[in-house]
Amino acid sequence: MAISIICTNKDPQPWVAALHDVDASLDIQVWPNEKQKSEIEFALCWKHPEGILQNYPNLRCISSMGAGIDHFLNDSFFPEHLPVVRLVDPLLAQSMFEYICTAVMFYFREFDLYQAQQRQACWYQQPPQSMAETTIGMMGLGQLGGYAAEKFSLMGFDVVGWSRSRKSLNGIQTFAGPQEFETFLSKTKVLICLLPLTPQTQGILNRDLFYNLPKGASIVNVARGEHLVEEDLIEALDADHLRGACLDVFREEPLPRKHPFWTHKKIVVTPHCSSITNPKSVAPQIVQNYQLMQNGKPLLNRVDILRGY
Numbered sequence: 001m002a003i004s005i006i007c008t009n010k011d012p013q014p015w016v017a018a019l020h021d022v023d024a025s026l027d028i029q030v031w032p033n034e035k036q037k038s039e040i041e042f043a044l045c046w047k048h049p050e051g052i053l054q055n056y057p058n059l060r061c062i063s064s065m066g067a068g069i070d071h072f073l074n075d076s077f078f079p080e081h082l083p084v085v086r087l088v089d090p091l092l093a094q095s096m097f098e099y100i101c102t103a104v105m106f107y108f109r110e111f112d113l114y115q116a117q118q119r120q121a122c123w124y125q126q127p128p129q130s131m132a133e134t135t136i137g138m139m140g141l142g143q144l145g146g147y148a149a150e151k152f153s154l155m156g157f158d159v160v161g162w163s164r165s166r167k168s169l170n171g172i173q174t175f176a177g178p179q180e181f182e183t184f185l186s187k188t189k190v191l192i193c194l195l196p197l198t199p200q201t202q203g204i205l206n207r208d209l210f211y212n213l214p215k216g217a218s219i220v221n222v223a224r225g226e227h228l229v230e231e232d233l234i235e236a237l238d239a240d241h242l243r244g245a246c247l248d249v250f251r252e253e254p255l256p257r258k259h260p261f262w263t264h265k266k267i268v269v270t271p272h273c274s275s276i277t278n279p280k281s282v283a284p285q286i287v288q289n290y291q292l293m294q295n296g297k298p299l300l301n302r303v304d305i306l307r308g309y
Contacts, residue, residue: 001027001039001040001041001042001058001294002026002027002028002029002034002039002040002041002042003019003026003027003028003029003040003041003042003043003044003290004028004029004030004031004034004037004040004042004043004044004056005028005029005030005031005044005045005065006031006043006044006045006046006048006049006052006053007031007044007045007046007047007048007065008046008047008048008049009046009047010046010065012030014279014280015044015065015279015283016028016030017279018279018280018282018283019279019283019286019287021280021283022283022284022287023287026287026290027039031048031052037055037056037057038056038057038058039058040056040058040059041058041059041060041061041293041294042059042060042061042062042063042289042290042293043056043059043061043062043063044063044065044286045062045063045064045065045071045072046064046065046066046071047071048071048075050074050075050076050077051075051076051077053075053077053078053079054077054079059079059082060082060083060293061082061083061084061085061289061290061293061299062079062082062083062084062085063084063085063086063087063286063289064084064085064086064087065087065277066086066087066092066277067086067087067088067089067092067143067144067275067277068086068196068197068224069084069086069196069303069305069308069309070196070197070198070224070226070308072084072305073197073198073305073308078305080305080306083293083299083302084302084303084305085289085299085300085301085302085303086301086303087277087282087285087286087301088143088285088300088301089277089278089281089282089285091278091281092144092275092277092278092281093143093144093147093148093275094147095274095275095276096144096147096148096194096222096274096275097147097148097151099222099248099270099273099274099275100148100192100194100220100222100274101148101151101152101155103190103192103220103246103268104136104152104157104190104192104220106246106268107190107218107243107244108129108131108134108190109129110126110129112243112244112266113126114126116265131155131156131157131158132156132157132158133158134157134158134189134190135157135158135159135160135187135188135189135190136149136152136157136158136159136160136188136189136190136192137159137160137161137162137184137185137187137188137189137190137191137192138152138159138160138161138162138192138194139161139162139163139191139192139193139194139195139204139223140162140163140193140194140195140196140223141161141162141163141167141169141174142163142194142196142309144194144275145161145163145192145194145195146161146167146169148192148194149161149169149172150169150170150171150172153169153170153171153172159171159172159173160172160173160174160175160184160187160188161173161174161175161184162174162175162176162180162181162184163175163176164176164177164200165177173187181212182212185209185212185213186212186213186214188213188214188217189214189216189217189218190217190218190219190220191213191217191218191219191220192220192221192222193205193219193220193221193222193223193227193228194222194223195223195227196223196308196309197223197224197226197227197308198307198308198309199308201227202226202227203226203227203228203229204227205219205221205227205228205229205232205233206229206232207229207232207235207236210232210233210236210241210242211236211241213241213242215240215241216241216242216243217242217243218242218243218244218245218246219233219242219244219245219246219247220245220246220247221245221246221247221248221249222248222249222274222275223249224249225249225250225251225252225253226251227249228247228251230251230261233245233267234260234264237264237266237267242266243266244266244267244268245266245267245268246267246268246270247261247267247268247269247270248270248271248272248273248274249272249274250272253271253272254271255269255271285300285301288300289301
């Protein structure tokens, strides 16, 4: 039996090589050129064509090629009866933290204001800020969000966190559910979105949220573009309620050349580079799940496809 790599926007060959480095005996096939679809038991997917997974009669497990699984939720014909796993990689968490730390420091050390001053040839030292008096609000306290929140706290920032269900993190005040959402927002100076994309979180970065943040707050979105209502962000920035936004994910990727985000002076655009899965780092985990599946044992990092995480 075999593994099939099914993806539309990644080069599958580094994944094939990384998996063979772990186990050279694996039969790894690549969509759409599989020898026999009936041989495929394990599908490794990213942004697969809708309905394609119905073509594998002996499929037993589906793995995401990253930490997210929202690309599965977009498939109306997804086989929800099959187990689904995602990739959890410490290198991914560290890479994500490095990106969002860069974004936070950009605003904390006033680089956005100094850029604006540079355009005006203005020499003015902004008043210094204190980490302890700068509150970072982390939306999403899963593997990535929880890791980043604790790292920011160790740096000396005041950190608060919000998630759908109650989480406990050392030294961090946490909030949960819709009833505590506005209180969480009211404390936040730099808001970081690391939520999973579900029907409940789609469009959560909207006008109501922005105006529940203190005036002068900043936004960092590294989760999914569908979390953001783009028109509401532009309105809040132009009204000077929000100070700035650093965006790494977008509803349409690549971001269209004529999109207003490219030229907005208060928006930083990066090309979905905050955390890129390294095939060599996660290949052992994929092979282990393949072996666990074959032996009928519990899988690593299994997710609830109906909940979306």
